[in-house]
Amino acid sequence: MSDIKIKITDRDGVTHEVDAPTDMNMNLMEVVRSYELAPEGTIGICGGMAMCASCQCYVQSDHQLPEKSDDEDAMLAEAFNVEDNSRLGCQIHMTPDLDGLVVELAPES
Numbered sequence: 001m002s003d004i005k006i007k008i009t010d011r012d013g014v015t016h017e018v019d020a021p022t023d024m025n026m027n028l029m030e031v032v033r034s035y036e037l038a039p040e041g042t043i044g045i046c047g048g049m050a051m052c053a054s055c056q057c058y059v060q061s062d063h064q065l066p067e068k069s070d071d072e073d074a075m076l077a078e079a080f081n082v083e084d085n086s087r088l089g090c091q092i093h094m095t096p097d098l099d100g101l102v103v104e105l106a107p108e109s
Contacts (some may be wrong), residue, residue: 002021002022002023002096003019003020003021003022004019004020004022004094004095004096004098004099004100004101005017005018005019005020005099005100006018006020006028006031006094006098006099006100006101006102006103007100007101007102007103008028008031008032008035008037008057008103008104008105009103009104009105010037010038010105011038011105011107011108016035016037018031018035018037020094020098021094022094022095022096022098024094025093026093026094027048027089027090027091027092027093027094028055028057028089028090028092028094028101028103029043029044029048029055029088029089029090030044030048030090031089031094032044032055032089032105037105038105042054042108043055043089043105044089044090046090048090049071049090050069050071050072050075050088050090050091051071051075052075053075053076053078053079053080053088054108055088055089055090055105056076056079056081056082056086056087056088056089056105056106057086057087057088057089057092057103057104057105057106058083058085058086058087058103058104058106059085059086059087059092059101059102059103060085060102060103060104061100061101061102061103063097063098063100063101064097065087065092066091066092066093068087068091069091072087072088072091075088076088079106080107080109081106081107082106083106086106089103089105
């Protein structure tokens with residue numbers, strides 16, 4: 001009952017529909033790691049502190065996300081392959097209103 005469905009396109013272009021729990025305070029980066037949708041050591045390098053941009057993703061659905069924090073904004077300003085819809089996965093917490101979220105993982109470099 002507390003899971004939502006989200007679609008994540010990995011860095012190889014494969015789309016995965018996954019169940020994401022909303023009752024465990026998980027963020028998108030942790031969901032990607034738990035489903036092993038990115039090679040070990042290539043996502044969430046900083047542990048979810050908005051300090052590395054390894055979890056950058058492109059939000060493709062029209063979900064209303066929380067405002068970017070100053071830390072997230074600063075990190076994205078220094079990251080590669082940044083688009084208008086770029087967000088850090090570690091800053092997107094799984095909540096019931098994100099059911100149907102569609103994201104694509106940004107390239108590694």
